[in-house]
Amino acid sequence: MGKTQNIKLAVDAVVFGYQNNQLYVLLIKQRFGIAKGLWSLPGGFVLNNESLTQAVERELHEEAGIKVNYLEQLYTFGDDVKRDTRNHTVSVAYFALVNPTKWTLKADTDAEDAQWFPITKIPKLAYDHNKIVKVGIERLKGKLTYQPIGFDLLDKEFPFSDLEHLYTTILGKEIDRRNFRKKMLSFDILQETNKMKKVGSGRPAKLFTFNKQKYNALVKDGFHFEIKYV
Amino acid sequence: MGKTQNIKLAVDAVVFGYQNNQLYVLLIKQRFGIAKGLWSLPGGFVLNNESLTQAVERELHEEAGIKVNYLEQLYTFGDDVKRDTRNHTVSVAYFALVNPTKWTLKADTDAEDAQWFPITKIPKLAYDHNKIVKVGIERLKGKLTYQPIGFDLLDKEFPFSDLEHLYTTILGKEIDRRNFRKKMLSFDILQETNKMKKVGSGRPAKLFTFNKQKYNALVKDGFHFEIKYV
């Protein structure tokens, strides 16, 4: 095969968080290396004999001290051979969701700082990370309509309006509250608790939980989640 | 980072072809290496300074002498560190469609043989390639319903029944011919030619072509292809 292969393999994660009607992405500022001082996605090189998922989880732990609720592979970026200026590097990007209220970010090891950035205010990032974020946002928007994925961004118990706002915020569209609620409830994957949430003025809201067991059971029977009204 | 990274990066392709109401996958028999004599997906190691897409296209050319109609990234398999018994190898799998009537397979360089296998008769493959094929089939089934991708498997000019059969074959379900045709035509992305196809007995069929320009234009205006009736 000629000269022995000299390609580095990295993982990067686009981690989304949601709070106060805003969507955030987790970014870290590198302490070392070529991207020193620049903001970038959490991630790094895969270790020998380490699986890709392990690598992502390790990096998220090392660089931000968090564990995510949801993780899936996003895309492998390797068509731009010069994405990392030093080496031919291929990066397997992951897509993750987390409820930021559950974790306090703590920059560790390689990271000088770790912070949530509203997706409307993302700075220029290292490497091709701005592109990766963009792909991540597209994925999030897409998935929201055909997979009940929004719950991984919310508290375990949430008022209906949180879900509503999550959809309007992320998809950037208004929705009809009545139709949305009707549809969501028709799936029968939300469980009403007998707790109430009171915030300031206004009528207190019932709290709901997402019944994942039930959802999985339904899926096995051919059920297909879909929210179009948005 | 301790010991320097020693992970090999490969690409593999799940290439689908369709002919005589059957769905095929392209497999090759390796001439060299650990998988010698076993059937496997076309693919191989990425070269230094080569993009992933280039690598796939090169391998498809070298191993089977073909160019595909459609190519997209499928998934990166790297969670099973032992998938290749010798080394820690990560493989970026691609998904491709081709019209097999356009090409005569010719095994070249590294391949001892290259052949189309009906997806119902796929032998035990090298590495984790059976799993990759499975993921590819899922992707194909999914895409068929929300992207006009079936045309890449057919001749440029095709009778409506070919399209119909393609859907029933791949999705493994019966469809209502009238509804299917009505829906397809309603999208206004098929163009009627004034040619006819006569095969044996039966009424001759009009030939259609897929108008990709028109489709792309419609997509820009927010059009969304979807075939549910299947």
Next chain:
DNA sequence: ACAAAAGTGTTCGCTTTACACCCATGT
């Protein structure tokens, strides 16, 4: 009593679905 957010039904139109017969050609 007023402001703020939660909760709730109905009607209209379009899309999906189900369904069966005639047409053009070859043998």
Next chain:
DNA sequence: ACATGGGTGTAAAGCGAACACTTTTGT
């Protein structure tokens, strides 16, 4: 004339979309 595959319309049901007022709480 019969076998083979191509081509076509209509009615009923279900789903999506549009729409506004009442309830419960805080101030």
